[in-house]
Amino acid sequence: MKAPDLMAGLYPPAVRERWGGEISHQVAESGIRSWPDTLTEAARLWLHPSDWPETLAGQTRRVLAVALFAITTVTALLVRATEPSAILTADVRHPVTSLWLAPILLGIGLSTPLPSLRLATLRRLITLVIRTLTVPALAVLAMYLTARSGLIEHPSRTAHAALIAYYWATLGFTALRLCTLIARVARTAAMPSTRRLCAALLLIGAGLALAAGQSLLALVQAAPHAGSVAVTLTLAILAAATISAGHDLGATKSR
Template identity: 60%
Template sequence: MNAATLLTRLYPPPVRDRWGDDISHEVSASGIRSWPDTLAGAARLWLHPGDWPETFAGQTRRVLTVALFALTAATGLLLRSAEPSTTLTADIRHPATSLWLVPLLLGIVLAAPLPPLSGAALRNLAADALRTLAAPTAAVVALCLTAWSGIAEHLTGFAGTAAVTYYWLTLGFVALRLCVLVARISRTATLPTTRRLSTALLHIGTALALAASQNLLAAVRTALRPGSLTETLALGFLAATAISVGHDLRQQRA
């Protein structure tokens, strides 16, 4: 795969479907000097779905539905990678630090595609889920069995590094396959309306902004750690992205 093809794949699917060949040809002709502008153009278009063309009805909503769940999966991986924090919890005994989860879960519910309520459709959905999640489920089972056996606690050196690498690859694999499942469901399901998607993105953006604010306040009150600062900046970036896309969708609807 050459650089032009790789850079073209960074653009939203509707844009690639309509102008992908032209973008790839232009990048190939211009060479490396066009790479920064190409990356900036891809980022700008992801933030402004109202500018996307559609090769079929509902394409924008389908892409954004999958992207929203990918953003949520990225958030989960980000929080899991950070040191355990008392500022961002999912514990009913600490409602104040768990408050940011309320708009996050509400956004996920609003964005969920709804499969047709028929026996055949539900059987197809179950079959898709089984095919898509079989491999990650097996990987998670192997991970759990290793953890429960106590072997992982005694691994050092290369074996310890391999175990940690397997752990993170498994989490990433699970997140990827869940997004693939959402993409497959969205082909036949009833997609959320533009209004629902906009509201869902704004809710998720608000949740991530709350999480970033909680982290920042905790960091100011205690010793500032590089890990906590990185997590705060990443949450803030994801929050700004979700809010920007949700605002663009709301303007498009208006």
């Protein structure tokens, strides 16, 4: 993919569909000098869903619902990367340090697309789940069986690195396929209202902000390293972006 097309692909879907060709053409004409402004404008539009055109009814709500699920999966991977941690956890046995999960789970509940309960729709949903998640399920099963088999109790340095790479690749691939599933389900499911999506954005943003604060506290109490700093910054950026989009959507709703 050429750089201008890649730049245009960073914009929200509705913007790409309506003006993607023009954006790509302008970037191609202006060259590398236009890249910073193009990236900045793409980021600004993601934070202002009220500025998105709607080429299809309910498109903005569908994109936001999928985006929220994607943010949640990224958060899950980030928290997994911080383990073990005594300050930022996701465990019912540690309710205080897992409190950040409460608003996020509530936000997910508010933003989840709801498929019809008709038998034909449920059959299509089951088929869609099988087609989308079979490969990642097999990858997770292979990882589990390898870990439980005892065949690699003392791996070499190279084998250990390969196992770690496979572990994170499997988690990342599974997260990607889950997002794909939500995007496919959202095409025909009943989407949450704008009011519910606004509340979901603010709740998930609040949970992310709390997680970022707990992660920052862990940095203060222990010797920080590049990985933990990156996780904290990413959580903070996701929190700020989600809350900003929620405020923008709320302002649009109140007009």
